[in-house]
Amino acid sequence: PYVDTKVILENADKHGYGVPALNINNLEFLHYIIEAGVKKNSPVIIETSQGAMKYAGNGDFRKGAEIFVKMVKAFADEVDIPVALHLDHGKSFEHIVAAIKAGYSSVMIDASEHPFEENMKITKEIVKIAHAAGVSVEAELGQLAGIEDEAVAAENVLVDPDEAKKFVEETGVDFLAPAVGTSHGAFKFKGAAKIDYDRIKKVKEYTKIPLVLHGASSVVPEFVEIAEKHGADFGGAKGVPSEILQEAVKCGINKVNTDTDLRIAFVAGLREFLNANPKEFDPRKYFKLAREYTIKVITDRMDVLGSTGKA
Ligand SMILES: O=C(COP(=O)(O)O)N(O)CCCCOP(=O)(O)O
Ligand SMILES: [Ca+2]
Ligand code: NA
Numbered sequence: 076p077y078v079d080t081k082v083i084l085e086n087a088d089k090h091g092y093g094v095p096a097l098n099i100n101n102l103e104f105l106h107y108i109i110e111a112g113v114k115k116n117s118p119v120i121i122e123t124s125q126g127a128m129k130y131a132g133n134g135d136f137r138k139g140a141e142i143f144v145k146m147v148k149a150f151a152d153e154v155d156i157p158v159a160l161h162l163d164h165g166k167s168f169e170h171i172v173a174a175i176k177a178g179y180s181s182v183m184i185d186a187s188e189h190p191f192e193e194n195m196k197i198t199k200e201i202v203k204i205a206h207a208a209g210v211s212v213e214a215e216l217g218q219l220a221g222i223e224d225e226a227v228a229a230e231n232v233l234v235d236p237d238e239a240k241k242f243v244e245e246t247g248v249d250f251l252a253p254a255v256g257t258s259h260g261a262f263k264f265k266g267a268a269k270i271d272y273d274r275i276k277k278v279k280e281y282t283k284i285p286l287v288l289h290g291a292s293s294v295v296p297e298f299v300e301i302a303e304k305h306g307a308d309f310g311g312a313k314g315v316p317s318e319i320l321q322e323a324v325k326c327g328i329n330k331v332n333t334d335t336d337l338r339i340a341f342v343a344g345l346r347e348f349l350n351a352n353p354k355e356f357d358p359r360k361y362f363k364l365a366r367e368y369t370i371k372v373i374t375d376r377m378d379v380l381g382s383t384g385k386a
């Protein structure tokens with residue numbers, strides 16, 4: 076069934092496990108996520124960025140939002156696992172309202188590049204509107220290095236747990252994404268992978284709400300190698316290893332945003348299949364390995380995070 080994100084995350088918070096939040100831009104990835112969730116009897120949070128809304132609507136993000144809600148509900152109505160749809164990195168008021176109007180389960184207002192007071196003011200406004208429509212809200216404190224939509228944060232700005240306490244109390248936000256050292260994309264760490272567990276623990280202790288880890292892809296070496304064997308150039312790619320994700324969940328993370336891992340697994344399978352089957356042009360065939368690898372990376376993640384069997 077199609078559910079509120081809050082229902083999924085409050086259960087994860089209560090029982091101390093993580094739920095993968097998986098980004099889509101098209102039907103293929105949605106298909107694979109649902110198959111993985113059913114296979115592992117795991118709840119799933121589907122999420123779309125503002126760019127994905129635009130892509131699905133062929134330039135019209137409002138249409139894209141409506142199309143995504145209909146697509147996700149069509150699948151959700153057919154399966155027994157809980158499925159939620161979330162707007163990821165909502166930055167513009169128009170995109171957030173479009174998602175709420177279209178029927179998204181939850182929205183993120185990412186105003187973290189603004190000063191603290193401004194972030195709080197904007198978030199408070201979105202919480203009021205979203206809650207009036209029965210939609211839950213995620214916000215962010217601190218900044219992840221790397222490209223994040225329009226805002227390119229130069230380097231990491233880690234969350235201040237005392238600010239987090241005030242922020243949650245004043246805004247009434249349902250979930251919080253504290254910046255703790257990760258970044259988006261495939262090149263997350265120059266040196267060893269490391270995140271600030273102590274900050275996660277403190278934010279959890281002070282806010283007592285479900286927490287979100289952004290930039291959480293592992294950049295799985297197995298799939299990076301397959302992609303590179305078949306022509307990809309991902310030199311220097313490095314992600315968050317499973318053990319670090321498991322420790323982060325123990326410290327209080329409940330929603331684990333994952334996009335890059337799906338992208339790498341898919342393109343690895345696509346490259347491998349196309350290289351090996353020069354005569355094939357049936358899309359029901361040439362996505363075969365891409366589908367297999369993408370489902371594998373999702374089902375492995377459900378096992379790592381502990382959402383397996385929790386549907
Ligand atoms: O935190 C994450 C996942 O990060 P990761 O999967 O790169 O580690 N996310 O929020 C996903 C970011 C999706 C970016 O979407 P666009 O390219 O459409 O703007
Ligand atoms: Ca941000
Ligand atoms: Na999000």
Ligand SMILES: [Zn+2]
Pocket residue numbers: 164259289290332
């Ligand atoms: Zn993110």
